[in-house]
Amino acid sequence: MTTRTRNRVALGLAAGGLTAVLAACGGGDGDGGGSTTPPPAQNGVTKVDADLADFRITLSEKTFEPGVYDFVAKNTGGHDHALEIEGPGGENRSETVEPGASTTLRVTLKSGTYEVYCPVDGHKDQGMKTEITVGGAEAPTNEPPSPGTGY
Template identity: 35%
Template sequence: MLIEVGGKRVIGRKSGRTRRVLLSVLLGVLALVATVCTGASAAAAPQAPAGPVGGGSALVIVKMVDYQLLQPAFLPPGRYTFRAINDGRAPHALQINGPGVANARTPVVQSGQATDLTVDLRRGLYDFWCPVGNHRQMGMQLNVFVG
């Protein structure tokens, strides 16, 4: 950028200090954005299967919230105990249908309570949903791929 002041040509440049301040601000903003994005994805990520439960099955936490199922959507084949925790206000249940599993279902669980359902999952696509009322139609359904 070329500027003329009183007949003299002056080249307009930012000082080294100004550049350092601008660069510091830019890096700070980028670090903040990266931290927020990483924290949001970690908070939203469903829990992976935990260690074995009695009988050699892996424990998977399923949070039943009005009107969502929060759990992993991908699992390796194996025996699983799904701990269905009702974190919503309405009563919920968990039902599973897929290869080798014909409509396995928990009892209805009231708000703040939990129940377990143990099933063997082999390779394929499984349908997980809440069979209470019209909860499935309201979005309490999840396809889980096992492979």
């Protein structure tokens, strides 16, 4: 009689790694709704330098056509200043600019006459005002209303 040894074959059960498939259902957070894209700065916008000194405003442009303008208000004075442009279409006021700083005021100009001045304190009365005419109309020679206003 022969005794047979049975070889037990250990079946290595490879623990199959369970690949947890996390099906991430991508929640579409797409449409934010009403997203406004700012217009390109260079497209159809005319840049105008506005020098705000103590107490005078100097614009780099004198004639204007109806359109969109970026007034770059630069404070070259020693006081806080701001730029306000008032005329057809209402008022446009820049933020107050500290000495040495600058800010940009975007304004859509229509045909007509605009008053450009500094709304800070009494600066307007101290000379920080000028006028611009928009449109084809020829600007009349600006004669000061009262002669000899302090230089």
